[in-house]
Amino acid sequence: MQYPTGRLALHSASLTVHPGEFAVILGANGCGKSTMLRIIAGMQKPTAGEVRIAGQDITRLNGRALSDARMTLGMVFQHAHLVKRRSVLTNVTTGTLGRHRTLFTALGGLPPQEFPHAMNCLEQVGLTQFAKQRASTLSGGQAQRAAIARALAQRPRALLADEPVASLDPEAAEDVMRLLRKLATEQRMAVLCVLHQPDLARRYADRLLGLRKGVIAFDDAPANVTPDAINDLYEGFRPS
């Protein structure tokens, strides 16, 4: 991936994430983590290379076809990005809008047949009792879990998470990581997560990927990745 400015953000960075696998990308700021995630999510087009979801290359898609392909990928951001004035259940149900392109939903209606599914998604993240509350009443960790429920509501094959715990307190961060782990194991979801906390990554992920200046430095199970290898990623960014 080369930006129009000429800056090469990523090169020869290939990876595959399998269903049920929880992979974490580690790396210093500006190493290309977010670029990688944005390309995989179809939010940016790479200058070369391809992104295959269940065999289909999404970098060649546009418009409606791209939207449809994006439905198979659930995105989780650093912030929950919920519509604060609407209820938690409503927010989760909006995750299903992509498959219900009707005049009714275009005018602000929600597909009623999706409410049971949305409740189901809320149950998976442990927020059933908050369904009727306004999203603004949730704590940071709860809001992030509701955002994950919204991503689940779109029935994705994979979850992409861009620093999902960066703005959470340690306890809420553990909750969210545990949830992602559970979704990979129980729902056979492929989870790809960008993280800044090597210790959290070690404890929850199946696979650690180190990204350094746009190149994959290591790609292995946590047990095989030495602390030195991780420290190398941040070399020049940290004192010592």
Next chain:
Amino acid sequence: MSSETLPAAVSPAKLAAAARFSLLKTAVIAIVLIALFVQALIVVQAQPAELITGIHGMADILSRSLPPDVSSFPAQLWPVLETIDIALFGTFFGVILALPLAWLAARNTSPAPAVYHGARAVISICRSVPDLVWALLFVTAVGLGPFAGALALTIHSVGMLGRLLAETIEDMDMGPMDALSSTGAARLQIFTHAVVPTVLPSLLGITLYRLDDNIRSSLVLGFVGAGGIGFQLLTAMNLFDYRTVSLLLIITFVLVLGAERLSAAVRKRVL
């Protein structure tokens, strides 16, 4: 030190020239301002003497308009309703038209630059043409009466509401929009499910403010034949029926003040 910081080559002669120049500048500005003011006096044909000698004429009209003709009050109820309804119609349809227009005219939600500029242009035209002119235009189309006034207020409201709403949308957090777009939602769905719920309180506040504005405008629109209290006022003036005029002025005062208070109170509750 000071010999270093001051420009070295300033001679006394040059300093004096600079002082003369700044004095000249002040004088020129003063003369221009006075000339501007004097031409305004001439153009408006200001004759303070006439205001003083003519004061008894005003006193005369005032005495003839008192007491207000309360007996004609029931006859004014219908025009009052007409005035309020013109404002309600204009505000309601103004919002309905302004909302999609604002979506196209907000930099962050507009689908294409050409659409953005087009929508901005439509909003500007709606706003920059005064509602009185819109009313005159619509009178030629639908004839004299409240409908012309209601249409005029609709179009003029679109101008103001569209601009304020577009700015509200531009100020809003893009997060929920990004999140919905990543779920594969369509553009219009993102608008109705992420943008509209978020801007709803502002939308309500702006709308109430506009309703209050529209009630005032709808009074004036009566003068060009758009019905309501304004039209009654014009008729009473032409018939030299000053006691009805004073009653109508009192009604106007109460109406405007009431609308202002009501919209302020509701806005306070909502926001």
